[in-house]
Amino acid sequence: MTQHNTARKPVLTLDALVLGAGFSGLVMLHKLQNKLGLDVRLIDKADGVGGTWYWNRYPGARSDTESWVYCYSFDPQLYRDWKWTERYPRQAEILSYLEHVSDRFDLRKNMILSTAVTQAHFNEATNRWDVETDKGDRISAKFLITGLGLLSAPNKPPFPGEERFQGRVLQTANWPKEPIDFRGKRVGVIGNGSTGVQVVSELAGEVGHLTLFQRTPQYSVPAQNHPIDPAFLDTIADQLDGYFDRVRKSATVFAFQEATVGAMEVSAEERERVFEKAWNDGGGFNFMFGTFNDIATNRESNAAACDFIRRKIAQVVTDPAKREAVMPTDLYARRPLCDNHYYEAINRPNVSVVNLRKSPIVEFTEKGLRTAEGEVELDYLIFATGFDAVTGNFVRIDFQGRNGVKLKDHWANGPRAFLGLSAAGFPNMFSLYGPPGPFTNQPPAIEWQAEWVSEAIRAVNARGIDTIEATPEAEQAWLDECSRIEQMTLFHKIDWWVSGANIPGKAKAVSFYMGGFGEYMKHADNSARNDYQGYRLTLAKAAAA
Numbered sequence: 001m002t003q004h005n006t007a008r009k010p011v012l013t014l015d016a017l018v019l020g021a022g023f024s025g026l027v028m029l030h031k032l033q034n035k036l037g038l039d040v041r042l043i044d045k046a047d048g049v050g051g052t053w054y055w056n057r058y059p060g061a062r063s064d065t066e067s068w069v070y071c072y073s074f075d076p077q078l079y080r081d082w083k084w085t086e087r088y089p090r091q092a093e094i095l096s097y098l099e100h101v102s103d104r105f106d107l108r109k110n111m112i113l114s115t116a117v118t119q120a121h122f123n124e125a126t127n128r129w130d131v132e133t134d135k136g137d138r139i140s141a142k143f144l145i146t147g148l149g150l151l152s153a154p155n156k157p158p159f160p161g162e163e164r165f166q167g168r169v170l171q172t173a174n175w176p177k178e179p180i181d182f183r184g185k186r187v188g189v190i191g192n193g194s195t196g197v198q199v200v201s202e203l204a205g206e207v208g209h210l211t212l213f214q215r216t217p218q219y220s221v222p223a224q225n226h227p228i229d230p231a232f233l234d235t236i237a238d239q240l241d242g243y244f245d246r247v248r249k250s251a252t253v254f255a256f257q258e259a260t261v262g263a264m265e266v267s268a269e270e271r272e273r274v275f276e277k278a279w280n281d282g283g284g285f286n287f288m289f290g291t292f293n294d295i296a297t298n299r300e301s302n303a304a305a306c307d308f309i310r311r312k313i314a315q316v317v318t319d320p321a322k323r324e325a326v327m328p329t330d331l332y333a334r335r336p337l338c339d340n341h342y343y344e345a346i347n348r349p350n351v352s353v354v355n356l357r358k359s360p361i362v363e364f365t366e367k368g369l370r371t372a373e374g375e376v377e378l379d380y381l382i383f384a385t386g387f388d389a390v391t392g393n394f395v396r397i398d399f400q401g402r403n404g405v406k407l408k409d410h411w412a413n414g415p416r417a418f419l420g421l422s423a424a425g426f427p428n429m430f431s432l433y434g435p436p437g438p439f440t441n442q443p444p445a446i447e448w449q450a451e452w453v454s455e456a457i458r459a460v461n462a463r464g465i466d467t468i469e470a471t472p473e474a475e476q477a478w479l480d481e482c483s484r485i486e487q488m489t490l491f492h493k494i495d496w497w498v499s500g501a502n503i504p505g506k507a508k509a510v511s512f513y514m515g516g517f518g519e520y521m522k523h524a525d526n527s528a529r530n531d532y533q534g535y536r537l538t539l540a541k542a543a544a545a
Contacts, residue, residue: 008136008138009136009137009138010138011138011139011140012041012137012138012139012140013039013139013140013141014038014039014040014041014139014140014141014142015032015038015039015040015141015142015143016032016038016039016040016141016142016143016144016145016457017040017041017042017043017129017131017139017141017143017144017145018032018040018041018042018043018145018146018147019042019043019044019117019144019145019146019147019148019397020042020043020044020051020146020147020148020149021042021044021046021048021049021050021051021054021102021111021113021147022049022050022051022052022053022054022098022147022149023051023072023098023147023442023443023446023447024051024146024147024148024149024432024433024446024450025042025044025051025147025432026042026049026098026101026102026107026147027072027074027446027447027450028042028145028147028432028450028453028454029042029107029110029111030074030101030105030107031450031451031453031454032145032454032457033106033107033110034105034106035454036454036457036458038457040110041110041111041112041139042107042110042111042112043111043112043113043115043116043117043133044111044112044113044115045114045115045116046113046114047113047114048099048113049095049098049099049102049107049108049111049113050094050095050098050099051098051147051149052149053091053094053095053098054095055173055174055175056091056172056173056175056195057091057175057176057177058091058170058172058175058195058198058199058382058384059182059198059199059202059203060198060199060201060202060203060340061090061091061172061175061195061198062086062088062089062090062091062094062198062225063088063089063094064088064194064223064283064284064285064337064338065088065254065285065441066087066088066254066255066283067084067086067087067088067089067093067228068084068228068232068233068236068255069244069247069253069254069255069441069443069444070089070094070441070443071084071097071443072101072443072447073240073241073243073244073444073447074447074451076237076240078101078104079233079236079237079240080233080234080237082097082100083228083230083233084097084228084233085227085228086225086226086227086228087223087224087225087226087227087228087282088223088225088338112133112137115133115134115135115137116133116134117131117132117133117397118132118133118134118397118398119131119132119397119398119399119400120132120144120397120398120399120400121398121399121400122400122401122402122426122427122428122429123140124402126140127142127427127428127466127467127538127540128140128141128142128428129141129142129143129144129428129429131144142428143428143429143430143457144428144429144430145429145430145431145432145453146394146429146430146431146432146434147431147432147433147446148394148397148431148434149433156171156383156385157383157385159361159363159364159369160362160363160364161363161364161365162364163364164364164365164366165364165365165366165367165368165378165381166366166367167367167368167378167379167380167381168379168380168381169380169381169383170380170381170382170383171382171383171385172195172196172199172382172383172384173195180380182203182206182207182380183206183207183208184207184208185207185208185379185380186207186208186209186211186368186377186378186379186380187203187207187208187209187210187211187378187379187380187381187382188210188211188212188213188368188369188376188378188380188381188382189203189210189211189212189213189381189382189384190213190214190361190381190382190383190384190385191213191214191383191384191385192212192214192216192217192218192326192384193218193335193337193384194335194337195384196212196214196384197218197220197337197339197342198339198340199382199384200212200342200345200346200351201339201340201341201342201345202340204345204346204348204350204351205345205348207350208350209350209351209352210345210350210351210352211351211352211353211354211376211378212346212351212352212353212354213354213356213361213369213371214325214326214353214354214355214356215356215357216328216330216357217325217326217327217328217329218328218334218337219305219306219309219328219332219334219336219337220284220309220337220338220339220342220343221278221279221282221283221284221287221309221312221336221337221338221339222279222280222282222338222339222340222341223282223283223284223338223339223340224280224281224282224283225282225340244444247444248444248445248448248517248518248521249517249518249521250516250517250518251289251440251515251516251517251518251519252285252289252439252440252441252516252517253438253440253441253442253444253445253517254283254285254286254289254290254441256283256285256286256289256290257290258289258290258293259289259290259291259292259293260293261292261293262292262293262294262298262301263291263292263294263295263298263300263301263304263305264294264298264300264301264304266292271292271304272308274291274292275287275291275304275305275308278290278291279308279312282338283338284335284336284337284338285336285338285441287305287336287338288305288332288336289336291305292305295332296333296489296490296491297488297489297490299331299490302331302332302333302490305332306328306331306332309328309332310327310328312343313326313327313343314327316343316344316346316347317343317346317347318347319347321353322346322347322351322352322353324355325353325354325355326343326346326353331490331493333489333490333491333493334491352376354371354373354376356371358372358373359371359372359373360372368381369381394407394408394411394415394431394434395407395408395411399426399429401423401425401426401427401429402425402426402427403425405425407423407426410423410424410425410426411423413509414509414510414511415434415435415436415509415511416436416475416476416478416479417431417434417435417436417437417470417475417478418470418471418474418475418478418534418535419437419470419478419520419523419524419527419534420433420434420435420436420437420438420478420513421434421437421449421452421453421470421524422468422469422470422475422535423470423475424469424470424471424472424474424475425469425472426469426470427467427468427469427538428467428468428469430453430456432446432449432450432453433445433446433449435511435512436478436479436482436510436511436512436513437449437512437513437520438512438513438516438517438520439512439513439514440516440517445517445520448517448521449524452524452525452528455528456468456528456532459532460537463537463539464539464540465537465538465539465540466538466539466540467536467537467538468532468535468536468537468538469535469536469538470534470535470536471534471535471536474533474534474535477534478513478523478534479510481513481515482510482512482513482514483510485513485514485515486510486512486514489514491514492510
């Protein structure tokens with residue numbers, strides 16, 4: 001008779017637990033482990049660090065933020081020692097950087113990898129988080145900090161008959177580790193957001209034939225990527241605090257200087273000159289926010305930017321049918337894209353574009369995909385269809401707060417959390433770069449939030465406080481502020497992944513604070529200075545007595 005070991009693992013009692021081993025989780029672990037000296041662990045379902053940059057290994061994957069601000073600034077020697085090689089670093093270089101950080105600050109000793117958290121319930125009897133994993137781990141932690149990422153829950157729309165397809169289906173957000181030889185192959189790509197643009201640009205010159213299946217053409221500008229002179233990085237290292245202080249006080253937390261004048265405040269000739277310079281300088285966010293200060297808020301200014309980009313596309317894409325298919329017609333009000341010769345790739349004779357608005361996908365066949373216009377034979381089909389963004393990774397874990405309230409129910413009509421950090425009814429839980437938080441370049445913003453959270457934890461512990469919890473009133477006021485600002489922009493006029501429009505049945509929501517990171521820091525600092533205004537602090541029973 002076979003005996004089964006039904007004994008449960010003993011409970012691991014911690015000061016804090018961090019979820020996710022990307023930019024957020026690593027800096028949070030560093031703050032708690034090395035600065036506060038707490039007993040802390042980090043959990044990630046991957047078998048290595050990197051977060052988004054662990055999973056997204058697809059061809060052409062790279063950051064569209066300048067490398068010298070797509071990194072940490074908390075350690076001057078780290079900044080001076082690590083030398084980025086390109087303006088826009090590839091996935092492998094970013095992953096190597098995060099692995100270096102993990103080793104340099106001895107973070108791996110407190111990591112639990114290849115392990116997924118299945119549930120995290122707040123225990124009102126102990127005022128602690130009871131956490132369980134798919135490996136049977138049981139953890140009790142006073143503080144729970146998530147670094148789950150807004151773009152880390154892959155979205156793969158279903159099409160009938162996939163099991164019949166004799167080729168191989170790939171997904172950019174969960175790319176295999178082994179190299180794939182696409183030379184001479186027939187490759188299909190579904191999706192033309194940032195990821196799809198990168199895949200097409202990278203593979204077009206390698207494959208036998210590439211077919212892009214796209215629904216909504218988007219505006220993209222050149223990246224103008226180039227190698228970096230190490231001496232340039234040293235000049236930033238020489239003034240590190242001041243440089244990153246300026247970067248963080250900007251609206252978007254990028255390296256470029258943000259514009260201070262509107263597009264309609266200058267002559268047509270000056271607008272053309274500014275747009276042309278930005279086109280040649282490169283960078284999607286630079287084109288949207290570094291040219292004029294109202295591209296994202298003023299329809300007339302936005303139309304001028306649209307017209308300029310369309311004229312540039314028409315100069316490159318000479319085939320009339322392709323040009324019509326990839327020519328955007330709506331507002332320039334999605335995540336601003338930049339590319340490495342995307343439109344040149346589209347113009348190649350071995351690249352076809354299927355307009356899914358005119359010819360939607362019907363089903364998989366044995367040999368490829370059937371659209372309304374006929375069958376496209378493929379060896380590989382790549383889904384570059386993005387993510388169940390913003391809330392996707394949060395609702396896939398069973399988070400439960402006070403009174404048995406599930407986070408997925410609390411967020412049924414969209415995410416709500418004070419400062420994007422703390423949801424009401426979920427004590428001692430913080431979410432780095434959680435929604436609705438700032439719409440910015442992430443690493444410098446994440447690092448600042450991690451410092452804010454670690455200081456809050458230090459203050460709470462020093463004062464004998466048991467729980468720190470956002471109030472419903474503060475949570476609602478913050479959501480109202482985020483909504484008020486978003487409605488001043490053109491972003492809320494567009495259905496896109498930020499609002500949840502790419503997921504059938506998902507409520508349209510306000511997911512970001514678009515008032516700029518400089519203003520965001522003022523809100524958060526004001527809360528901390530005023531005894532964490534917006535939070536309810538509860539003394540431990542012994543301290544209260």
